[in-house]
Amino acid sequence: MTNKQQHSSRTIMTITIAVAAVLVVIVWPLSMMGKGDVAASASDDAELRIQPVARVEMQKAVVKSDGKPRDGATIYNTVCTACHATGVAGAPKTGDKAAWAPRIATGNAALLMSATNGKNAMPARGGAADLSDAELKAAVDYLVGKAK
Ligand code: HEC
Structure with missing residues (x-):
């Protein structure tokens, strides 16, 4: 050049x-x-x-309270099952003792706190804002009881 x-x-x-x-x-x-x-x-x-699929579907499924508190099984079956039955978004599967054991070890109060306020992909009150504290506690007890 x-x-x-x-x-x-x-x-x-x-x-x-x-x-x-x-x-x-x-x-x-x-x-x-x-x-x-x-x-x-x-x-x-x-x-x-990117919302959890369940959150959209759940809203249709929730049984409107007719004044009477719903029991844990009813709430589980209408709200929580959407994620916990299959383990959507990393939810600990219902009845999966290995998945639940370390969570149960943190104590019922801590679990109820997570369920009330939400934790990571777990929405507050499972996304069902109309759940009373007592109903939510019944649902947590039901879910935890399945994994014991
Ligand atoms: C949209 C999906 C979804 C729904 C609906 C849902 N969960 Fe969860 N849940 C999750 C996920 C995901 C986690 C795991 C959160 C984590 O530890 O990262 C979880 C964790 C939990 C835990 C363990 C919290 C902890 O501190 O380890 C409890 C208890 C729980 N859910 C209760 C419920 C109850 C009761 C309902 C119904 C009222 C419900 N969940 C509905 C997704 C869901």
Whole structure:
């Protein structure tokens, strides 16, 4: 390569980099403008899609309380079974002693606390906000009883 050729190829490279920089800094943000709303609603959709399947289905299944407290088995069968029967999202499976033993070892109060406030993928009150404290406790006792 002659000096002149070297010089011109360096010029071409410099121009290429400059153009790329302009594209990234100016054109790309411009092309994103006005897409803000689309992006936001797309992420809402994504959130809906990654929700535990059960949370959506459960809402149909929950038996509305008619004033009388529901017993643990009823609540388990309408709310908790959605995840705990199959172990969805890492839920300890109903009756799986090995999965429950370390949790049971933390004590009933701790388990009830997790069930009340939620824990990781476990929604507060299993996602059924209308459960009374007594109903929730009955459901926890029922679930724990199955694994003893
Ligand atoms: C949407 C799915 C889902 C539903 C519905 C659900 N659980 Fe869970 N549950 C989980 C998951 C996931 C965990 C494991 C949480 C962890 O330790 O990461 C869990 C854990 C638990 C634990 C153990 C908490 C601990 O401290 O180790 C208890 C107790 C429990 N659930 C009770 C219930 C009861 C009672 C119901 C019904 C009222 C219920 N769950 C409904 C997903 C669910």
